[in-house]
Amino acid sequence: MQSMDNDPEDQDGGADTGAGNRFGPIAASPxxxxxxxxxxxxxxxxxxxxxxxxxxxxxxxxxxxxxxxxxxxxxxxxxxxxxxxxxxxxxxxxSVPRYDRLATRISRAFVLHEVTFRELWEATMAIESAVVELAADRISDEGLGELDLNLRKSRAAIDKPSELAILDIEFHTILCKAAGNRVLQLAREPENKLFFPTTEMLFQKNPQAARRNVDAHGAIVAALHRRDKADALLWMKRHVNDWKKGFELIGKSIDEPIDRVYAQHVLESNL
Amino acid sequence: MQSMDNDPEDQDGGADTGAGNRFGPIAASPxxxxxxxxxxxxxxxxxxxxxxxxxxxxxxxxxxxxxxxxxxxxxxxxxxxxxxxxxxxxxxxxSVPRYDRLATRISRAFVLHEVTFRELWEATMAIESAVVELAADRISDEGLGELDLNLRKSRAAIDKPSELAILDIEFHTILCKAAGNRVLQLAREPENKLFFPTTEMLFQKNPQAARRNVDAHGAIVAALHRRDKADALLWMKRHVNDWKKGFELIGKSIDEPIDRVYAQHVLESNL
DNA sequence: TCATCTCCATTGTCGGACAAGCGGATGATG
DNA sequence: CATCATCCGCTTGTCCGACAATGGAGATGA
Structure with missing residues (x-):
């Protein structure tokens, strides 16, 4: 796996190691x-x-x-x-740096660095688990209402992969908003842009996946209504795990890099 | 808490809602x-x-x-x-977008959005937990060696807060490299730039904190040597928790935004 | 063959120019 | 007096041309 932060032309010259090399390169900026x-x-x-x-x-x-x-x-x-x-x-x-702009650039960097779906999935597992736990503590009635609405729409769209994929993204976005953590919110943006869009493909090739997706969402929402953090977490982990299973089920390897042309399409839609 | 992604001047016009508003605004780019x-x-x-x-x-x-x-x-x-x-x-x-450049921009955005230390801490807890679990699976002997070396240096520098703070960052960076996940690697960069540098302050004001820090590192490394994922995770959670305790111990509130002038200093050092 | 030098291409910076478009001032009108 | 239409000026986007500095490539010499 290649590192992402190597850069032979480092302007700062790194930490000064001992007494030699006293003067770093001068930054003669234009x-x-x-x-x-x-x-x-x-x-x-x-x-x-x-x-x-x-x-x-x-x-x-x-x-x-x-x-x-x-x-x-x-x-x-x-x-x-x-x-x-x-x-x-x-x-x-x-201005304050826009959020979705940053997210797009982060996601684009991942694509160019040929990050694998496994890496994306592992990060998703960690972040979504944290998000759902925080949400269990903090979600408001309004937030629960949004989730309920999303869930109803998802059940209605269970046969429409593209709609369901969008609703899936929306579900997790609502959840993260309820968690009230902007660091996690940004950290999970690459999921929105690169990871969850693949669910549409899964739904198309495997109708079972759509049902499992909506069922998991339902279980999570139910647990949040009961403020049952442990159960919400359990279902979230199942939910994210299902993605991996589904991905392997349709014959793709989780260790392959994110497809460049696919990702380009997704990223350009909200440049 | 303010949202980060609102933008009244959205170029794309959002999803077309029904039949009205057929044409979105034209993007007349220069x-x-x-x-x-x-x-x-x-x-x-x-x-x-x-x-x-x-x-x-x-x-x-x-x-x-x-x-x-x-x-x-x-x-x-x-x-x-x-x-x-x-x-x-x-x-x-x-070129491929540079990693540390992105990290700087992300961190700066957090500062400008007045993200709180709590948000950073919660994200740190989630990410570092995931990192240490992955590292337990994947770390090589070489990686273990790097951690051992870092640990020895830390023990030697236990009375030098600034050195120890740098070694602390290095420890977690090594760990993440061992985890072999570049998504998490980028996600945890704001920790490097905003979160962990505060440890220097903690070490200065509370000598106990330095010892607890190094002890936790030691326990994590020992667990990794044994490939004891559960124990490594346990100690990591304690370790991150310690930061919060230390932060409150010196009379600061974890709910205050990251100090702008402090963060500016940190971010400019590796512009 | 290797080192040195010269020349050219390329970038960084400057000065000036003009069309288009928005804001605000101005004036007209009820 | 308030509201509306009109007009002027400022600002930006784009173009043109010019020149110094500098790195690279090829020519030149040992």
Missing amino acids: AYKLVADAIERQIVSGRVRPGEAIGTEADLVKQFGVNRSTVREGIRLLEQGGLIRRDSSRRLYA | AYKLVADAIERQIVSGRVRPGEAIGTEADLVKQFGVNRSTVREGIRLLEQGGLIRRDSSRRLYA
Whole structure:
């Protein structure tokens, strides 16, 4: 398995090992990067609040004393990073990095690194287990209502694989929202984008899978109604396990990397 | 708790609800974005392999039929996204998104969204538990050796909070590498950047914490040597729990958001 | 063959220019 | 006076052209 974090061209030079190699390589950044970094620091440090307007390009030209083209290139860096955004008038505002954007990039990185379904599945097992336990503690009546509604819709759509797959994603998303943990929420986004979409395929090739899916959801919801954390956890583990069984049942190996063309399709649908 | 994924200006217009609202808003992207998207598709789809050279700016100008400035702005978007990179000669090559770069962005997003230590801690508990279980199955003798070495260094540095904090991060990083799961590896990066660095503070204010930390590491390593998954898991949970206790012991609330200035410092050290 | 040098290609940066579009000011109207 | 339509100016997106610095490749020499 290849590592993901090797990088021969490390700017920082790593930890200084002893007395030799005193000076690390100097980072001679181009001006557009310096512009981007300067603005980024203002935002991250909180000196510019999210929603607050960044100056116009002309302002930045004056402040930084560089050409407008240079400013614009710097802005492009930040724009992709999600730290600034444009409203309808295309003016620039500071922003908090968007969530789904990050999730898309994370998922894309996994695809490019040829992460296997096994890795995805193991992470799913861990995260969803934690989510359901937290949800058992914290879910509100409103959250339970959402789950009930989702469950009813799922039972109605049990013969429609594509609809059911969407409802499956929705189910777990509701659950995670109820768990009230944004770190787990982001950590489980790759599941939404890469893992759960495969359920549609499973439902198509194996009608049994659809029923087991909805049954598991039902059992989890019932357990949450009773605030029965242990039972909810048990069913969640079964539920995630079922995916693996289903995957193997249709003759695919869980150890193969996520299919690139498939994932590209999925990721582009919500670029 | 605020949601992280609301966005009134959604480009896609969401799911079409019934027959009304047939046409979603048209995405009239500027040319530089079209350029970036075009190149991105080439890379993500695999038509351009990582490491392969992208044409020069002049080439792209010819291919896309736009001005060089426009091409350059498009390139800046991709550059920040990590899909292309420049070698020493500043030439452009396709690349796989770097891992630590992504991790930094994720962590920064958490800070800006004012995620609480509780959320981080809950995620840590889930992820580290999964990691140690997988590691118990998969760790090699070499991995065990690395852990042994880390443990020895930790015991030697038990009175040096800053060193010990670094060794603590290293311990969990080794463990995750041994678990052989890159999804979890990325998911736990925010711990490295935001959660574990707080241990230095704990060690400083409470010498007991350092000892408990190293003891827990020792117990985990011993369990892994015996391939005793249950015991390793038990000690890991204690270990993560200790952090919470220590945090409360020094009078801080686990429900407060991650301190912005502190986090900025940590994140900038490996920008 | 190997080291050195020169020249060229390429990037980074600059200056200027213009069309399109939005915001706000201005004016008209009830 | 309030509401609405119109217009002007600012801002962005795009284009053009230019030049210094620098790395690489090929030419040149030992």
